[in-house]
Amino acid sequence: MSDLAQYVLSGLSAGCVFALVALGFVVVANVTGVYNFAQGDYVMVGGMIMVATQTAGWPLVLGVLMSAVAVALVALVQERTTVAPVRRRVGMLGLVIASLGFGIVLRGLALLIWDKDPLSLPSFHDGTFGLFGARLDDQTWFIWGTTLVVLLGVVGLFRFTITGKAMRACASNPTAARLLGIRTGRMSMSAFVLAGAISGTLGAMIVPVSGVSWDSGITVGLVGFIAAALAGFEHPGRAVLAGLGLGVVQSVGAGVISSEYRDAIVYMTLIVFLLGRDLFDADGAIRRVIAARATKRTRRPRRVVSRAPQVAVAASHDGPRFTWRMGVPVVALLLLACAPFVLESGSQELSSATFVVLAAIAATGLGLVMGLAGQFSLGQAAFVLVGGYTVAILTTKHGWDPTAALLAGMVLSVVGGGLIGAMTLRLQGFNLAIATLAIHLTLLVVVSQADFTGGALGLVGLPTLTLFGIDLTDPSDFYWAAIVVLVLCLWLARNISGSRIGQALRAVGQDEDGARSMGINPFRLKLVVFVVSAGMAGLAGGLWAYSLQFAAPANWDFTLTISLVTYVIVGGIGSVYGGLIGAVVVGGLEYWIRYHATSGLEGASLQWELIMYGLLLVVFVLFFKDGLARAFKADSLSGGLDRLRRRRDGAGATGPPGGDLTSAAGTTGAVR
Amino acid sequence: MSAADTTGEVRTTGGTATAGAAATAGATAAPALRAEGLRRTFGAFVAVDDVAITLRPGRVTALIGPNGAGKSTVINLLAGTLIPTAGQVRIADVRVEGLRAEEVALRGLARTFQTPKLYEGMTVLDMVMLARDRFGRASFLEIALSLPRTRRDRQASRAAAMAHLERVGLGHQADRLATSLPVGSQRLVDVARALASEPDVLLLDEPAAGLDHTETHELTDLIRAIAGEGLAVLLVEHDMRMVMSVADDVVVLDRGRLLAGGTPEEVAANPAVIEAYLGTVAA
Numbered sequence: 001m002s003d004l005a006q007y008v009l010s011g012l013s014a015g016c017v018f019a020l021v022a023l024g025f026v027v028v029a030n031v032t033g034v035y036n037f038a039q040g041d042y043v044m045v046g047g048m049i050m051v052a053t054q055t056a057g058w059p060l061v062l063g064v065l066m067s068a069v070a071v072a073l074v075a076l077v078q079e080r081t082t083v084a085p086v087r088r089r090v091g092m093l094g095l096v097i098a099s100l101g102f103g104i105v106l107r108g109l110a111l112l113i114w115d116k117d118p119l120s121l122p123s124f125h126d127g128t129f130g131l132f133g134a135r136l137d138d139q140t141w142f143i144w145g146t147t148l149v150v151l152l153g154v155v156g157l158f159r160f161t162i163t164g165k166a167m168r169a170c171a172s173n174p175t176a177a178r179l180l181g182i183r184t185g186r187m188s189m190s191a192f193v194l195a196g197a198i199s200g201t202l203g204a205m206i207v208p209v210s211g212v213s214w215d216s217g218i219t220v221g222l223v224g225f226i227a228a229a230l231a232g233f234e235h236p237g238r239a240v241l242a243g244l245g246l247g248v249v250q251s252v253g254a255g256v257i258s259s260e261y262r263d264a265i266v267y268m269t270l271i272v273f274l275l276g277r278d279l280f281d282a283d284g285a286i287r288r289v290i291a292a293r294a295t296k297r298t299r300r301p302r303r304v305v306s307r308a309p310q311v312a313v314a315a316s317h318d319g320p321r322f323t324w325r326m327g328v329p330v331v332a333l334l335l336l337a338c339a340p341f342v343l344e345s346g347s348q349e350l351s352s353a354t355f356v357v358l359a360a361i362a363a364t365g366l367g368l369v370m371g372l373a374g375q376f377s378l379g380q381a382a383f384v385l386v387g388g389y390t391v392a393i394l395t396t397k398h399g400w401d402p403t404a405a406l407l408a409g410m411v412l413s414v415v416g417g418g419l420i421g422a423m424t425l426r427l428q429g430f431n432l433a434i435a436t437l438a439i440h441l442t443l444l445v446v447v448s449q450a451d452f453t454g455g456a457l458g459l460v461g462l463p464t465l466t467l468f469g470i471d472l473t474d475p476s477d478f479y480w481a482a483i484v485v486l487v488l489c490l491w492l493a494r495n496i497s498g499s500r501i502g503q504a505l506r507a508v509g510q511d512e513d514g515a516r517s518m519g520i521n522p523f524r525l526k527l528v529v530f531v532v533s534a535g536m537a538g539l540a541g542g543l544w545a546y547s548l549q550f551a552a553p554a555n556w557d558f559t560l561t562i563s564l565v566t567y568v569i570v571g572g573i574g575s576v577y578g579g580l581i582g583a584v585v586v587g588g589l590e591y592w593i594r595y596h597a598t599s600g601l602e603g604a605s606l607q608w609e610l611i612m613y614g615l616l617l618v619v620f621v622l623f624f625k626d627g628l629a630r631a632f633k634a635d636s637l638s639g640g641l642d643r644l645r646r647r648r649d650g651a652g653a654t655g656p657p658g659g660d661l662t663s664a665a666g667t668t669g670a671v672r
Numbered sequence: 673m674s675a676a677d678t679t680g681e682v683r684t685t686g687g688t689a690t691a692g693a694a695a696t697a698g699a700t701a702a703p704a705l706r707a708e709g710l711r712r713t714f715g716a717f718v719a720v721d722d723v724a725i726t727l728r729p730g731r732v733t734a735l736i737g738p739n740g741a742g743k744s745t746v747i748n749l750l751a752g753t754l755i756p757t758a759g760q761v762r763i764a765d766v767r768v769e770g771l772r773a774e775e776v777a778l779r780g781l782a783r784t785f786q787t788p789k790l791y792e793g794m795t796v797l798d799m800v801m802l803a804r805d806r807f808g809r810a811s812f813l814e815i816a817l818s819l820p821r822t823r824r825d826r827q828a829s830r831a832a833a834m835a836h837l838e839r840v841g842l843g844h845q846a847d848r849l850a851t852s853l854p855v856g857s858q859r860l861v862d863v864a865r866a867l868a869s870e871p872d873v874l875l876l877d878e879p880a881a882g883l884d885h886t887e888t889h890e891l892t893d894l895i896r897a898i899a900g901e902g903l904a905v906l907l908v909e910h911d912m913r914m915v916m917s918v919a920d921d922v923v924v925l926d927r928g929r930l931l932a933g934g935t936p937e938e939v940a941a942n943p944a945v946i947e948a949y950l951g952t953v954a955a
Contacts, residue, residue: 492816492817495815495816495817495818495822496815496816499815499818499822500801500804500805500808500815500825500826500829501812501815503794503798503801503802503805504802504805506791506793506794507791507794507799507802510791510792511789511791513753513773513785513789514785514789514791515774515802516752516753516772516773516774516777517751517753517773517774517777517782517783517785517789518774518777518782518802518803518805518806518865518869519774519777519778519803519805519806519869520774520802520805520806521772521774521775522774528812532816
């Protein structure tokens, strides 16, 4: 009993951290509509500054105050540089990437200033106290107190003050808010400052308990995001509750079940919760019960035969018509295929180029999910991991044929994708993002703990790939094989995007009720696309494992997901080639930074790598709002007036009026 | 005249039932859609209470009532966009209440929206082709691999969509972006889209709003022609002149309950209706 109390109460403290980070997410999202992924790193910066003030001998209160103020300033800088200049011009996902970039810069700066060793402080007040048979550090009071005060403050602000209501109005309708005389810019600044101050204080409070290091904000931020997402980024109270719940589950799970798997336990609980919420969601439950009753009596008469007399179809040119614009990806791919002629076989450059191509495969799949299905997935790397580990396990431990192992990895990813999709794609919002993220984090815990995956060191000694009897030992040959796979994936993606499935999904993305009223089943289509995407990721992962000849957790961790999401957004959501373009440009720069740009700088280069990569993300989002794919398109280069006219008149302006229908209908889907 | 063989058959619990019938052909045909005891609450607010509507093939039933009477809620309940709190909806004698909107649509119901649904970046033809989605024969694999059947599907879909556009008089606009059309034409696109799914039951939500005099006339003719082909049509409309000229039966809704029902003439003469609704509009 006292054990359980111990777990629950210490879990509550960890939960307070998640809760306040979630609260920061909610505050910023409520006012600005931005999902600020730098939130976790705010906590880290707060902790660092607290340590610095205490090392300098400042009084405790002043130290906490300083942390709050400093992080509030950091948040203000973020708002002014990455949010305010692009408000209403960059979509939600672009802002997410910018905030991820800002967080990475913060991490790099922290590494630069405070080095990589974890820092800590003694408790603010020495001693312990007992509660329900549990013994807790006195610091616990500070953490609980802070959480309670902040929660009451935020709820009070939003619910009872005019300022709070004005702040919320900014997110729900910025234009209307401005018409009412609310200064949206100032409100957005206040929200960031408030979130920063909360996280700064929190960071200062938890240093004595958990210490602080440059990367300690990552997990805190992710779990905080999950808690906020569970509350729909809307209800401060629910976000705090979710955060506390996650903390308690983690702590109890660690104590009662297994401490190695404590994170996995949290994520699995989360998935069960999501599943339950879908089943028992008020509307969902009613619908299901009634539908079950109704369908019992009926088959599903899916009438597929049109009773209209078959109209003779003129043998017209059908499908996308060739324009020189369609040559752009072809030329780009040909150039890409020439890399082995320029780069030395077996060189670092060629293997970097290979990874770019593999990432492009996974990103092409993710592009379908984000662009067509309109779903935000934060777990594409999970499927890459499944593909990679399947290949590694089957070849090293069971002596499978390399080709068979590669296909098995893909099949497993497809099955996994189908299960996750079936669980989460029915509901709107962030369920897919949370579920895929949770699955990925669980898998990472499992593979770094379990024996059959070789633990943290991973599995080594993979054979080289022989694909359908073709030996791909030579890195150049392997590279070309990867290019062929990429081309196949792009072709599939293009077919899907230009088909009735693509059109139907675009309709769903714009107005789901309207699409449903035409008999379009959004769930089915989204599931199909998600499964295809998972398959592509699994294939990329398998190839990745062969290319590296080992499988380790660090190959396919959360950073890969961030990279893939970035490629898609920077390359251009809604374009089939977005993932490819993003991977080549951003991924190329990423590897260039890692192996060249930072090599001349003194000491460990990781901090510079982080700072430059973070800035890269911010810059790309700020300057290529619609993605590079659009920037490359011919029509964005032509005169503004011309473009305006074409947009107004639609595709009809390009052909004889009312004449050739096919070109318009065929191309709208395919080349966008 | 018994209530059983009327169309636009109306019942309310309050005993204010008024039933009327027009002895035209189709009045006794099996109902294409029958709703009984429909009720929907939003929290404590009762939006629709004990509404019964029967739509028969070949007949146009108008649903009228003052703003806030619950007309749109009724359409949403029939179409599966909302789930009824109580009551039944049958399409061709199969219970459909509680099914998702797309499942109801696949059972032969099509609807238009008060605000036409338009899709950014799609041409008029593209939009109508969306409604032909269900007739695609190609499997997902065939689509992904772009096998011949995909192309045949697309050509058939395009031809059919074009035919429906011609029918509403928008054939020459097929290549325009739907968002660039005037509101009146957008409504017609919505009608073409609904027709393109080849429904048995068609729900039109204020199709004449934003149309000028000539266009309204054309729409009236179109609706009559559609009904003439054997579709059951429900028309929600504010334009009383149009309702009177096109409807076989009229159902009046007031504050979520049925107020009256019958032929247009009967309803127009009903004092309760005049008081609740017509009195403020009609001369």
